[in-house]
Amino acid sequence: MEGSLDTKPRWERRKDARPEELLAAAVDLFVERGFASTRLEDVARRAGVSKGTLYLYYENKEELFKAVVRNSIVRALGEAEDSIAGFDGHSADLLRILIHGWWQRLGATKASGIIKLVMAEAGNFPELAQFYREEVIDRGTKMISSMLERAVASGEFRPVDVNMVTQVIIAPMLMLVTWRHSVAPCNGSELDPMVFLDTFLDLTLRGLLPADNPHRTSSA
Amino acid sequence: MEGSLDTKPRWERRKDARPEELLAAAVDLFVERGFASTRLEDVARRAGVSKGTLYLYYENKEELFKAVVRNSIVRALGEAEDSIAGFDGHSADLLRILIHGWWQRLGATKASGIIKLVMAEAGNFPELAQFYREEVIDRGTKMISSMLERAVASGEFRPVDVNMVTQVIIAPMLMLVTWRHSVAPCNGSELDPMVFLDTFLDLTLRGLLPADNPHRTSSA
Amino acid sequence: MEGSLDTKPRWERRKDARPEELLAAAVDLFVERGFASTRLEDVARRAGVSKGTLYLYYENKEELFKAVVRNSIVRALGEAEDSIAGFDGHSADLLRILIHGWWQRLGATKASGIIKLVMAEAGNFPELAQFYREEVIDRGTKMISSMLERAVASGEFRPVDVNMVTQVIIAPMLMLVTWRHSVAPCNGSELDPMVFLDTFLDLTLRGLLPADNPHRTSSA
Amino acid sequence: MEGSLDTKPRWERRKDARPEELLAAAVDLFVERGFASTRLEDVARRAGVSKGTLYLYYENKEELFKAVVRNSIVRALGEAEDSIAGFDGHSADLLRILIHGWWQRLGATKASGIIKLVMAEAGNFPELAQFYREEVIDRGTKMISSMLERAVASGEFRPVDVNMVTQVIIAPMLMLVTWRHSVAPCNGSELDPMVFLDTFLDLTLRGLLPADNPHRTSSA
DNA sequence: GATGAATGAGCGTTCATTCAT
DNA sequence: CATGAATGAACGCTCATTCAT
Numbered sequence: 046m047e048g049s050l051d052t053k054p055r056w057e058r059r060k061d062a063r064p065e066e067l068l069a070a071a072v073d074l075f076v077e078r079g080f081a082s083t084r085l086e087d088v089a090r091r092a093g094v095s096k097g098t099l100y101l102y103y104e105n106k107e108e109l110f111k112a113v114v115r116n117s118i119v120r121a122l123g124e125a126e127d128s129i130a131g132f133d134g135h136s137a138d139l140l141r142i143l144i145h146g147w148w149q150r151l152g153a154t155k156a157s158g159i160i161k162l163v164m165a166e167a168g169n170f171p172e173l174a175q176f177y178r179e180e181v182i183d184r185g186t187k188m189i190s191s192m193l194e195r196a197v198a199s200g201e202f203r204p205v206d207v208n209m210v211t212q213v214i215i216a217p218m219l220m221l222v223t224w225r226h227s228v229a230p231c232n233g234s235e236l237d238p239m240v241f242l243d244t245f246l247d248l249t250l251r252g253l254l255p256a257d258n259p260h261r262t263s264s265a
Numbered sequence: 266m267e268g269s270l271d272t273k274p275r276w277e278r279r280k281d282a283r284p285e286e287l288l289a290a291a292v293d294l295f296v297e298r299g300f301a302s303t304r305l306e307d308v309a310r311r312a313g314v315s316k317g318t319l320y321l322y323y324e325n326k327e328e329l330f331k332a333v334v335r336n337s338i339v340r341a342l343g344e345a346e347d348s349i350a351g352f353d354g355h356s357a358d359l360l361r362i363l364i365h366g367w368w369q370r371l372g373a374t375k376a377s378g379i380i381k382l383v384m385a386e387a388g389n390f391p392e393l394a395q396f397y398r399e400e401v402i403d404r405g406t407k408m409i410s411s412m413l414e415r416a417v418a419s420g421e422f423r424p425v426d427v428n429m430v431t432q433v434i435i436a437p438m439l440m441l442v443t444w445r446h447s448v449a450p451c452n453g454s455e456l457d458p459m460v461f462l463d464t465f466l467d468l469t470l471r472g473l474l475p476a477d478n479p480h481r482t483s484s485a
Numbered sequence: 486m487e488g489s490l491d492t493k494p495r496w497e498r499r500k501d502a503r504p505e506e507l508l509a510a511a512v513d514l515f516v517e518r519g520f521a522s523t524r525l526e527d528v529a530r531r532a533g534v535s536k537g538t539l540y541l542y543y544e545n546k547e548e549l550f551k552a553v554v555r556n557s558i559v560r561a562l563g564e565a566e567d568s569i570a571g572f573d574g575h576s577a578d579l580l581r582i583l584i585h586g587w588w589q590r591l592g593a594t595k596a597s598g599i600i601k602l603v604m605a606e607a608g609n610f611p612e613l614a615q616f617y618r619e620e621v622i623d624r625g626t627k628m629i630s631s632m633l634e635r636a637v638a639s640g641e642f643r644p645v646d647v648n649m650v651t652q653v654i655i656a657p658m659l660m661l662v663t664w665r666h667s668v669a670p671c672n673g674s675e676l677d678p679m680v681f682l683d684t685f686l687d688l689t690l691r692g693l694l695p696a697d698n699p700h701r702t703s704s705a
Numbered sequence: 706m707e708g709s710l711d712t713k714p715r716w717e718r719r720k721d722a723r724p725e726e727l728l729a730a731a732v733d734l735f736v737e738r739g740f741a742s743t744r745l746e747d748v749a750r751r752a753g754v755s756k757g758t759l760y761l762y763y764e765n766k767e768e769l770f771k772a773v774v775r776n777s778i779v780r781a782l783g784e785a786e787d788s789i790a791g792f793d794g795h796s797a798d799l800l801r802i803l804i805h806g807w808w809q810r811l812g813a814t815k816a817s818g819i820i821k822l823v824m825a826e827a828g829n830f831p832e833l834a835q836f837y838r839e840e841v842i843d844r845g846t847k848m849i850s851s852m853l854e855r856a857v858a859s860g861e862f863r864p865v866d867v868n869m870v871t872q873v874i875i876a877p878m879l880m881l882v883t884w885r886h887s888v889a890p891c892n893g894s895e896l897d898p899m900v901f902l903d904t905f906l907d908l909t910l911r912g913l914l915p916a917d918n919p920h921r922t923s924s925a
Numbered sequence: 926g927a928t929g930a931a932t933g934a935g936c937g938t939t940c941a942t943t944c945a946t
Numbered sequence: 947c948a949t950g951a952a953t954g955a956a957c958g959c960t961c962a963t964t965c966a967t
Contacts, residue, residue, distance in 0.1 A: 063930090081301055082389045084957065095932050100959070164447035165385025169302045216448070223443050227384030228436075236432070305941065315949045317943085326941065521741055522829045525962065535928045537964085546962065604887030605825025609742045652896070656888070663883050667824030668876070676872075723951085744936065755953050757939080766937070 064102050064112070066092045071113050076158030076226075080110060080166045080173070111176055114163075117156035119180050124150065126188055136196035137250050137260035143192075144218070144242055152221055152238065160219070161226040189214055202253040210253070217245045284322050286312045288336050291329055296378030296446075300330060300386045300393070331396055334383075337376035339400050344370065346408055356416035357470050357480035363412075364438070364462055372441055372458065380439070381446040409434055422473040430473070437465045504542050506532045508556050511549055516598030516666075520550060520606045520613070551616055554603075557596035559620050564590065566628055576636035577690050577700035583632075584658070584682055592661055592678065600659070601666040629654055642693040650693070657685045724762050724772070726752045731773050736818030736886075740770060740826045740833070771836055774823075777816035779840055784810065786848055796856035797910050797920035803852075804878070804902055812881055812898065820879070821886040849874055862913040870913070877905045 070091035074083045085106055089099045103109040125143055132139050151157055163181075167174040189211045196202040224236050254260055290311035294303045305326060309316045323329040345363055352359050371377055383401075387394040409431045416422040444456050474480055510531035514523045525546060529536045543549040565583055572579050591597055603621075607614040629651045636642040664676050694700055730751035734743045745766060749759045763769040785803055792799050811817050823841075827834035849871045856862040884896050914920055 078389050079301075079386065085959085086957080094930095096958090097933065097960080098931055101930070106958070161385070164443070165381075166299065168450070169298060216444075219443070219448055220440055223384065223439070223447075224436075227387075227443075228439055230388070236436075304939090316941090317949055317951095318947085320942070321947070518829060519741075519826065521739075524960090536962090537928055537930095538926085540963075541926070601825075604883065605821070606739065607887075608890070609738050656884070656896075659883065659888055660880055663824070663879070663887075664876075667883075668879055670828070745938085746936080754951095756937090757954065758952055760938070761951065 063092075063094070063098070067094070067099060067102055067109070068113055068116050071109055072117065072155050072159065075110065075113060075162060076155055079162055080106075080170065085109070107170070107172055110173060114159060114177065114181065117154070117159060118151060119184075121147070121150045121156075122181065122185055122188065129188065129192055135260050136192065136199070136201040137254060137258075139192065139196075140214075140250065140253075141246055143189075144214075144246055147218060148221075148238060148242060152218065152225075157222045158226050160222045164219070164223070185215070186211055196253075200255070203255055205253065210249075213249065217242065283312075283314070283318075284332070285336075287314070287319060287322055287329070288333055291333050292337065292375055292379065295330065295333060295382060296375050299382055300326075300390065305329070327390065327392055330393060334379060334397065334401065337374070337379060338371060339404075341367070341370045341376075342401065342405055342408065349408065349412055355480050356412065356419070356421040357474060357478075359412065359416075360434075360470065360473075361466055363409075364434075364466060367438060368441075368458060368462060372438065372445075377442045378446050380442045384439070384443070405435070406431055416473075420475070423475050425473065430469075433469065437462065503532075503534070503538070504552070505556075507534070507539060507542055507549070508553055511553050512557065512595055512599065515550065515553060515602060516595050519602055520546075520610065525549070547610065547612055547616075550613060551620075554599060554617065554621065557594070557599060558591065559624075561587070561590045561596075562621065562625055562628065569628065569632055575700050576632065576639070576641040577694060577698075579632065579636075580654070580690065580693075581686055583629075584654075584686055587658060588661075588678060588682060592658065592665075597662045598666050600662045604659070604663070625655070626651055636693075640695070643695050645693065650689075653689065657682065723752075723754070723758075727754070727759060727762055727769070728773055728776050731769055732777065732815050732819065735770065735773060735822060736815055739822055740766075740830065745769070767830070767832055770833060773816075774819060774837065774841065777814070777819060778811060779844075781807070781810045781816075782841065782845055782848065789848065789852055795920050796852065796859070796861040797914060797918075799852065799856075800874075800910065800913075801906055803849075804874075804906055807878060808881075808898060808902060812878065812885075817882045818886050820882045824879070824883070845875070846871055856913075860915070863915055865913065870909075873909065877902065 067088065070088045071083075074088050074091065077083075083106075085099055086096045088109070089096045092099075099109070103112055125146060128142065128146065129139065132142070151160075163173070163177050167177060190207050193202065193205070193207045193210055197204055197207065221236075221238055221241060225238075229236070250260065287308065290308045291303075294308050294311065297303075305319055306316050308329070309319045312319075319329070323332055345366060348362065348366065349359065352362070371380070383393070383397050387397060410427050413422065413425070413427045413430055417424055417427065441456075441458055441461060445458075449456070470480065507528065510528045511523075514528050514531065517523075525539055526536050528549070529539045532539075539549070543552055565586060568582065568586065569579065572582070591600070603613070603617050607617055630647050633642065633645070633647045633650055637644055637647065661676075661678055661681060665678075669676070690700065727748065730748045731743075734748050734751065737743075745759055746756045748769070749756045752759075759769070763772055785806060788802065788806065789799065792802070811820075823833070823837050827837060850867050853862065853865070853867045853870055857864055857867065881896075881898055881901060885898075889896070910920065
């Protein structure tokens with residue numbers, strides 16, 4: 046029964062897999078070496094193909110990088126948006142879910158290195174900076190802002206400066222990423238991400254929720 | 266009176282100034298473009314000398330970078346060490362002085378971009394990473410740790426896990442740098458550094474000082 | 486009645502048509518972009534086949550180009566030879582027929598771009614140059630020369646330096662092609678080909694025909 | 706006395722010579738192989754330098770080509786303009802001087818291959834096409850047109866369609882170039898350029914000059 | 926026969942580094 | 947000391963050609 050679902054010749058099945066294989070190799074190297082210092086030939090070799098093959102799937106280095114971003118960060122953003130849309134409960138719990146989901150889907154994965162990389166190198170590659178701003182920053186910011194607005198409007202959260210709080214929420218995630226990829230490797234220091242995020246959540250929710258709200262503790 | 270301090274002919278003073286001029290040009294460009302993307306020709310041009318001259322003073326790109334680091338971060342570290350050695354007062358005040366001094370001498374200056382740069386690119390340049398670890402990280406860590414140890418030994422601070430607290434103290438400084446150079450430019454967001462650092466100091470000292478210690482408030 | 490002429494199944498007729506379709510696509514692109522700059526992938530795509538298929542019909546790029554030349558210029562040359570062989574009249578009229586036929590079958594068609602292309606690029610592709618010399622230049626020259634010799638021998642034309650006159654006859658045709666493909670597009674200038682060719686014919690025949698020959702005017 | 710005029714160190718004299726050496730190598734190869742097929746490494750090697758050196762003098766391949774054009778065709782155009790400005794005589798003689806000057810300064814030199822090259826390849830390099838149109842075609846056309854206008858206004862030449870005649874004058878020069886670089890090498894044929902140009906001049910001037918003008922014959 | 930994925934040699938361009946002057 | 951011309955290795959990208967299916 047399963048075999049009947051895939052009647053393609055082997056090389057065609059390979060072709061379907063290629064983009065994924067190339068992206069996998071690309072994330073690894075981009076994270077290891079940064080955008081500028083990653084050689085496409087190395088990406089190709091790590092994916093087990095020749096340099097030319099890479100160009101069958103991605104127009105150039107920047108497009109490859111965009112694909113990596115779309116395949117990790119943008120995808121996770123979409124999933125987060127979906128989980129917001131489908132969520133039916135208190136916004137405090139939604140915020141907890143988002144932050145934890147971010148950690149599991151991005152923060153803890155190799156892809157988080159991409160976030161650090163963009164912070165480090167976007168300045169030198171204006172087209173990438175624009176792409177990242179449009180497809181990640183703007184969209185992510187909007188997602189959190191509108192969630193906050195809804196929560197404020199419904200009275201779940203106290204009236205706050207939504208844009209400011211959005212920044213406050215994003216900050217510790219970037220912090221964690223910086224830590225993992227820049228500080229820890231230089232430093233050997235430890236920082237338990239879950240403890241850090243939960244501390245942050247408790248603190249922030251204490252500020253966002255109206256007084257004496259039972260959602261204050263994560264055990265709620 | 267002034268002339269007696271510098272009897273060299275002008276061109277020789279110029280010669281003595283060269284390294285400084287080169288370093289000034291180099292910081293600017295390293296901070297603007299990162300290590301890999303900075304072209305030595307641009308550094309030389311900005312310093313008003315030829316490319317070859319640069320090599321008279323610095324063996325190669327990495328040595329130039331090291332010199333930049335020594336001239337800013339390492340120098341500031343030395344000054345901090347001196348101010349510790351010469352300090353005669355309560356360790357809580359010393360910590361305040363160190364943090365504020367860091368902000369004034371490094372955090373608020375262009376050189377803070379170097380810190381971010383190292384976090385971003387050190388991975389690609391192992392020799393730089395090693396240099397930075399030895400001359401900045403290890404030394405800075407040791408400085409803070411020994412200060413803490415002394416304070417704990419003297420009873421000024423409660424007994425704490427010194428290594429852990431060292432990390433806790435370093436973190437917000439890195440945070441601030443990351444914010445200024447990576448987040449703010451992508452984000453337009455604001456973060457008042459002094460407020461941030463003071464908040465951190467109050468919070469941390471509250472944890473470090475024995476109960477009911479008058480040094481708890483910065484006005485003490 | 487029509488069906489009886491072609492009893493093959495449709496796909497097989499398609500197969501027979503492939504070479505023609507490929508050649509058609511190839512002329513277009515060679516003329517548009519030149520030999521070196523034409524990508525075989527584009528030729529294949531324009532013919533509606535895959536790149537690999539092209540290689541089933543033509544060994545490589547040069548062979549494809551040769552086929553294009555054979556299918557246009559060489560074929561026209563053959564037809565011209567036939568029309569000479571089958572011609573029964575005065576050589577002056579034959580020359581008129583040849584020149585006009587050349588214009589209709591080649592000069593006015595896309596294939597004339599191939600002539601220009603050879604003039605422009607043959608230098609870079611020695612094998613093509615040799616092929617073109619053997620199959621076009623030598624043969625065309627011989628055709629005209631022998632026609633002239635016959636006409637001189639028969640007394641239709643005055644005794645002339647046959648090789649020289651051959652060049653004189655070829656020149657305006659190349660001129661016209663150069664004009665259409667190299668000068669006009671840079672220049673917006675016009676040049677009525679028929680007027681040009683007729684002027685040339687009148688002029689040349691005036692020189693070739695014995696005095697007071699009634700064939701001097703094209704209306705004869 | 707002469708030595709005192711050149712006190713530069715040898716390598717500096719070399720530097721002054723480099724552009725010329727590079728241009729010389731470049732004309733040769735561009736004419737031999739065309740624009741697209743000429744490898745910059747070959748140009749460099751022929752000039753006796755490394756590939757990188759070429760880029761010290763010319764930003765890229767197109768700029769190198771433009772420099773070649775400026776150094777030959779555009780320069781000759783300027784000289785022609787000067788000789789028009791400084792000319793004091795009958796326009797028929799001026800036209801003769803221009804045509805003969807063109808042959809000596811361009812037509813008979815290697816640079817004439819550049820003209821052919823542009824006709825052949827400009828289509829594939831839009832920026833080059835634009836450059837050539839602006840700096841050569843437009844300027845050259847304007848030069849001839851205004852000369853004709855002046856001659857017509859002064860009554861030296863009969864009233865004619867100036868733009869049309871301009872094309873008529875340019876045509877045989879392009880013809881000659883095509884002949885030398887495209888036809889002759891394929892053909893072994895000969896065409897005495899001076900005879901060709903003089904024939905053209907006599908013919909054209911016969912059409913331009915008022916009846917019974919003594920300037921009709923070049924011996925005038 | 927037909928496909929199209931894969932290859933790899935080749936070229937334009939950049940830039941840290943050297944060295945004759 | 948200072949110069950800046952010269953080098954050459956490196957890398958992004960292209961495309962004719964091959965070959966497993």
